[in-house]
Amino acid sequence: MTMTTSRATGASVQRADGYAKVTGAATYSTEWPLQNPAYAWPVLSTVARGAVRAVDDSAALAVPGVLAVLRPGAAPELQPADDPEMLILQHSRVDYRGQVVAAVVATSLEVARYASSLVRVDYTVEPHEVLIDPDSDELFTPTTAVGNPPASDKGDVDAALLAAPHVLDATYTTPPQHTSSMEPYACTAVWDGERELTLYNSDQGPAITAGTISALFGLPAGAVRIVADYIGGGFGAKAFVRSVPVLAAMAAKAVDRPVKVMATRQQMFSLAGHRGPTVQRVRLAADPSGRLVAIDHQAISHTSRHADFVEAAAAVSRSLYATPNLRTGHRAVRLDVPTPGPMRAPGIAPGLFALESAMDELAHQLGIDPVELRVRNDTDVDPSTGRPFSSRGLVECLREGAERFGWAGRDPAPRSGRQGDWLVGTGMAVSTFPVHMAPSTATALATVDGGFEVRVTAVDIGTGARTVLAQVAADELGVELDQVTLRVAHSDYGMAPFAGGSAGTASWGWAVVKAVRALRERLDQHGGVVPAEGLEVTVDTTADLAELSAYSRHSYGAQFAEVRVHVHTGELRVPRLYGVFAAGRILNPRTARSQLLGGMIFGLSMALHEDGVLDPVFGDFANHDFAGYHIAANADVADLRAHWIEEHDDELNPVGVKGIGELSNTGTAAAIANAVFHATGHRVRDLPITLERLRPGLRGEPVG
Amino acid sequence: MKPFTYQRPADPADAAELLLAQPDAVVLAGGTNLVDLMKLGVLQPGSLVDVSGFTSDRIEHRADGGVLIGAGVRNADLAGDLGVRQRFPVLAEALLAGASGQLRSMATTGGNLLQRTRCAYFQDVSKPCNKREPGSGCAAITGQHRDLGVIGTSDKCVATHPSDMAVALAALDAVVHLRRADGEQVGVPLSEFYLAPGDTPERETIVDRGDLVTGVELPPAPAGARMRYHKVRDRASFAFAVVSVAAVVVRAADGTLADVRIALGGVAPMPWRARVAEAALRGQRPEPAVLRAAAQAEFAAARPLPDNAFKVDLAIDLITATIADLGGLPR
Numbered sequence A: 001m002t003m004t005t006s007r008a009t010g011a012s013v014q015r016a017d018g019y020a021k022v023t024g025a026a027t028y029s030t031e032w033p034l035q036n037p038a039y040a041w042p043v044l045s046t047v048a049r050g051a052v053r054a055v056d057d058s059a060a061l062a063v064p065g066v067l068a069v070l071r072p073g074a075a076p077e078l079q080p081a082d083d084p085e086m087l088i089l090q091h092s093r094v095d096y097r098g099q100v101v102a103a104v105v106a107t108s109l110e111v112a113r114y115a116s117s118l119v120r121v122d123y124t125v126e127p128h129e130v131l132i133d134p135d136s137d138e139l140f141t142p143t144t145a146v147g148n149p150p151a152s153d154k155g156d157v158d159a160a161l162l163a164a165p166h167v168l169d170a171t172y173t174t175p176p177q178h179t180s181s182m183e184p185y186a187c188t189a190v191w192d193g194e195r196e197l198t199l200y201n202s203d204q205g206p207a208i209t210a211g212t213i214s215a216l217f218g219l220p221a222g223a224v225r226i227v228a229d230y231i232g233g234g235f236g237a238k239a240f241v242r243s244v245p246v247l248a249a250m251a252a253k254a255v256d257r258p259v260k261v262m263a264t265r266q267q268m269f270s271l272a273g274h275r276g277p278t279v280q281r282v283r284l285a286a287d288p289s290g291r292l293v294a295i296d297h298q299a300i301s302h303t304s305r306h307a308d309f310v311e312a313a314a315a316v317s318r319s320l321y322a323t324p325n326l327r328t329g330h331r332a333v334r335l336d337v338p339t340p341g342p343m344r345a346p347g348i349a350p351g352l353f354a355l356e357s358a359m360d361e362l363a364h365q366l367g368i369d370p371v372e373l374r375v376r377n378d379t380d381v382d383p384s385t386g387r388p389f390s391s392r393g394l395v396e397c398l399r400e401g402a403e404r405f406g407w408a409g410r411d412p413a414p415r416s417g418r419q420g421d422w423l424v425g426t427g428m429a430v431s432t433f434p435v436h437m438a439p440s441t442a443t444a445l446a447t448v449d450g451g452f453e454v455r456v457t458a459v460d461i462g463t464g465a466r467t468v469l470a471q472v473a474a475d476e477l478g479v480e481l482d483q484v485t486l487r488v489a490h491s492d493y494g495m496a497p498f499a500g501g502s503a504g505t506a507s508w509g510w511a512v513v514k515a516v517r518a519l520r521e522r523l524d525q526h527g528g529v530v531p532a533e534g535l536e537v538t539v540d541t542t543a544d545l546a547e548l549s550a551y552s553r554h555s556y557g558a559q560f561a562e563v564r565v566h567v568h569t570g571e572l573r574v575p576r577l578y579g580v581f582a583a584g585r586i587l588n589p590r591t592a593r594s595q596l597l598g599g600m601i602f603g604l605s606m607a608l609h610e611d612g613v614l615d616p617v618f619g620d621f622a623n624h625d626f627a628g629y630h631i632a633a634n635a636d637v638a639d640l641r642a643h644w645i646e647e648h649d650d651e652l653n654p655v656g657v658k659g660i661g662e663l664s665n666t667g668t669a670a671a672i673a674n675a676v677f678h679a680t681g682h683r684v685r686d687l688p689i690t691l692e693r694l695r696p697g698l699r700g701e702p703v704g
Numbered sequence B: 001m002k003p004f005t006y007q008r009p010a011d012p013a014d015a016a017e018l019l020l021a022q023p024d025a026v027v028l029a030g031g032t033n034l035v036d037l038m039k040l041g042v043l044q045p046g047s048l049v050d051v052s053g054f055t056s057d058r059i060e061h062r063a064d065g066g067v068l069i070g071a072g073v074r075n076a077d078l079a080g081d082l083g084v085r086q087r088f089p090v091l092a093e094a095l096l097a098g099a100s101g102q103l104r105s106m107a108t109t110g111g112n113l114l115q116r117t118r119c120a121y122f123q124d125v126s127k128p129c130n131k132r133e134p135g136s137g138c139a140a141i142t143g144q145h146r147d148l149g150v151i152g153t154s155d156k157c158v159a160t161h162p163s164d165m166a167v168a169l170a171a172l173d174a175v176v177h178l179r180r181a182d183g184e185q186v187g188v189p190l191s192e193f194y195l196a197p198g199d200t201p202e203r204e205t206i207v208d209r210g211d212l213v214t215g216v217e218l219p220p221a222p223a224g225a226r227m228r229y230h231k232v233r234d235r236a237s238f239a240f241a242v243v244s245v246a247a248v249v250v251r252a253a254d255g256t257l258a259d260v261r262i263a264l265g266g267v268a269p270m271p272w273r274a275r276v277a278e279a280a281l282r283g284q285r286p287e288p289a290v291l292r293a294a295a296q297a298e299f300a301a302a303r304p305l306p307d308n309a310f311k312v313d314l315a316i317d318l319i320t321a322t323i324a325d326l327g328g329l330p331r
């Protein structure tokens, strides 16, 4: 694989869309100037399980400005689909509290909202269950755990656990978490006649959404256009189509004018997918030198009644450490909850909290330095497949992180640090994320005036994708950055994967490189002169990806945290959090650092705050706003640093990247929990690390 | 949001008249709590009576060291007032521990006193709440009550009053100035301003229809007093108190506590003045065991729920540590 030569790439180029965003000039999904828009406001179910018996919309319809009320039996019909989360208002079943059961369409947002409060819905109510019982006999093994096989088994784990001199056996839990992007779901639907639809949608995958919506409305491919120019974050919640764009399209069809739908923060807690909660049992067996002889990682999560999305928490243990005996498994229980969805580092973020907490516990048990324990268990081959790694920067990250943090000379004794009223401790953990890539198309154009344009249905959800793809194109063309116009986020630019799995830059970038190379060839055929009609080439990387060699590809990191715990109150602060990462080529230090720091804050927030509390009586997330569901605030973040090591890996893609969107929010929670143990001598195995979980440790009582 | 009208009376008499004439009219000050609750459908007033045109936004320091704070004074201005910072630092600390800079610039003294509970069930109209809909039941007792009250609550309601400012005011023996609907000016000690929930949690204060809060008066702080606000919360900023303490302590020459006033936030339906603990401590030396026993005595009457029982221990630890510090003894 030949790589692009570097000029623009590697430079700290400013975000292409930064100015438009901070000045408010960027047009978000419901900000497009339109003639005569209407507004739809969903009515959400107030029971967790049952059926809609009747909808009384008379009071709502009587409000001046109300155009229509959609409800089961009185809503545009949709074609069948795999994911029932999209099939709103097609049937009367209620599978969770907060499901769309009706919608009011009106001439203003205020009227739609007010009238929605007047819609009376009668339900047949059935008993519901929303809490996981880890001993439930309804637990089942899903067919996949977010694309991973549900289980793996190598060697004889049980025998190794019995024979090993040291065994760590602990159970960790993580709660439901909510993606909480700054911008909630937002969509504007505009029909052009009966057969053509444009959705301005806050969307992580415009190309895929276009296909999904076409199928839902029984339209031919190409009939639906998705425009997703500016997105206020997604974190996974905007990767798959759920109710909002469907509602916008249905409502626009029903009232025959453009319709906007904007979810409120409160609605997002049921309309968006959440990260499923996990209960994880980890067993590690080691010899006296700390070498792992067995890993057993079993995870339980929940899913909804109508679809399976099972948080793949145990999958991360398949590829991280050398061990002859390795078993992982996932089970789930169907509950009356919204279908969970992907959230930044699905599976891996909660999975590494468990595995890396367990590694810290093992280090303590064995009296081995936690960094050293990881180094001793490094491996050249993927322990579950036997394949070599394309590159593995883990040990370098550990060494470099320890150096930068000042880990050497740390007194390993718990409760050995104190400053005034604060117990001080340090902890570390490993970060990792698999390299994903998917086929993409891209088009490159040359114009007579010497300009170049590249089109790819990438989407910039705040990551900097728009900027780095332009850098990649400029280098490949061998021109200045400002000679390239990069167009993204319109589904008509062709098939492309969504912004997810940290696969965007690798996948879209590959297509961009391929398109530009093809364009240059064409240009050469024209003797270097662009013909009057211009030149245009479209490529598809499907065949290229099929030829990828059989390597195990992962990115790595090491995070080091210092915590302070108030000795009287249990207040927990994180004055220092450092991360060092190895993720292939870093195309733009400025946007990369922002991604890595943002991920670390995401992980810190997971450690300290985020906790979707399912209400057993009502069946919803009781704390469905940002006063109740805390995410980290500025004051929670102090000395935060992200670094990376130079990593050159020829077995990735022509761009040389591994993806950085999800790496840095893995491991953070364990690093902090491990530091809390070091500070207090007490192990918190349940996230988030709240006052009530921490305080018993201050008195020397067992936590729990 | 239900459609409403907006009215801006020129003086308190007009405001009272508007409020009495329209049973669904409510007072609007900074709007930071009221408007949120309107969006949620918790409050559905037919009219907003904006009192900012005539409500005092002045802070008047008196020669005796007391201060009169207009009901319209913004939280940010009160926190930044030099006299307040010098004479009543606990109040400035409490204000700055609350909300965010943007909110404090809008929030008023009167509105802060009268802000409503943050109980998730009060804020969710799809669920029962005795405070919002008397007789509908309390969903918090069997549901999410981790953040709710442990003392002074009732079987009908376990909501807490969320204000930080009011906790400091309680410790400073504040008096609330009210203009009654009929024009009478009255001064009500803060300790009598809030009502226990009992069987009528919908009645939260002694403020009746047409009454206006006009200001808050603080008597001079005791000479030589040391004071502090410590707010324990789930994140470093922008979070309501899990438990907070406002303490005012005067140490006698012999090392005993000549005067001690303790108010707590996050534990009760109102800023909770810890009178039992205060009585047990007055005249005592602030030894840890004495402090802890006094704090425990305060919570003998606590009625915690399963998920908030930790607040009792936390409050006891917080009182013990804070008074030990202010009392000046090494711990």
Ligand SMILES: Cc1cc2nc3c(=O)[nH]c(=O)nc-3n(C[C@H](O)[C@H](O)[C@H](O)COP(=O)(O)OP(=O)(O)OC[C@H]3O[C@@H](n4cnc5c(N)ncnc54)[C@H](O)[C@@H]3O)c2cc1C
Pocket: A627, B026, B027, B028, B029, B030, B031, B032, B033, B034, B035, B036, B051, B055, B071, B075, B097, B098, B099, B100, B103, B106, B107, B108, B109, B110, B111, B112, B113, B114, B115, B116, B162, B163, B164, B165, B207, B211, B212, B213, B214, B238, B239, B240, B241
């Ligand atoms: C996101 C957020 C976070 C917050 N965090 C905190 C926190 O950490 N700590 C904290 O203490 N507070 C916090 N608050 C609450 C904030 O302090 C209150 O919203 C604010 O003090 C209310 O003041 P206001 O002037 O805006 O009142 P408004 O919203 O205008 O009114 C509140 C109530 O008081 C009544 N009222 C107002 N003035 C008068 C008057 N003069 N006479 C009679 N009735 C009157 C109104 O009718 C209404 O019922 C937070 C609020 C938000 C939105």
